[in-house]
Amino acid sequence: MKINKISKEKNNIFSYPNHIAIIMDGNRRWAKKNKKLNFLGHREGVKTVKKIIGLCLKYNIKALTLYAFSSENWKRSSDEVTFLMNLFKEILDVETKNLKKKKIRLKIIGNKNKFNFNLQKSIIKAENLTKNNNKLLLNIAANYGGRWDIVNSVKKIAVNINKGLLNPENINENIINNYICLNDIFPVDLVIRTGGEYRISNFLIWQIAYSELYFTKKLWPDFNKKDFKKALSSFIKRNRRFGGD
DSSP: OOTTSOEEETTEEEOOOSEEEEEOOOHHHHHHHTTOOHHHHHHHHHHHHHHHHHHHHHTTOSEEEEEEEEGGGGGSOHHHHHHHHHHHHHHHHHHHHHHHHTTEEEEEESOGGGSOHHHHHHHHHHHHHHTTOOSEEEEEEEEEOHHHHHHHHHHHHHHHHHTTSSOGGGOOHHHHHTTSTTTTSOOOOEEEEOTTOOSOOSSSTTTTTTOEEEEOOSOGGGOOHHHHHHHHHHHHHOOOOTTOO
8 A cells, every 4th residue: 555645544544643753762773783873873863863754744744743852861871861961952953943943843851850950051043933834843861751741730639629620539531641741632543663672661651552563673773664654554455443343
């Protein structure tokens, strides 16, 4: 089945996903495989990010969410964490104007309080500069964890209960969803994980309850246009019933 067409099978319409989320795994293994330092693997991974953003624009994907730095990644060596934080700020400072030009809106999800002042300032500047763009919503999950997301939403709900703004008897999935990250955009249709691992790793636990999952052994820096099209083709062929017949 060609992915540049919308096809119809068994009364179900198959089309591109509106929202793709990607667990970008394999930068460090790519560096080791190619006998390079870890930081070069991360820089190579940034090149892949740019390519995938371009493909999302080409195929008119509405939202792309990238798992850049998990809550657990703080456990890595201090040198690697420092490099990743500096790389994050560098990308924000250098690429934001390009995002604005391409009409891409940037949103950072996760606990941003742990980032240093300069990085938080760059995040705010980048989000404000691109806030009116509507071609593609690019979400970067940084210091993010699915469990943190749920706990954080529960805390907000508890605050509103204490203020008398919310009745506990009225709490349901829709209420909780209103406090979860990415609650105001398209649901995640497709989750791609590179690197050969077959797990979610605490990523968007709530949001991907009915998402299609696609795993590939390709390391993130090696993930290319052909691999992306394979993921889209796999998605198009699936029959999404959402618990129905």
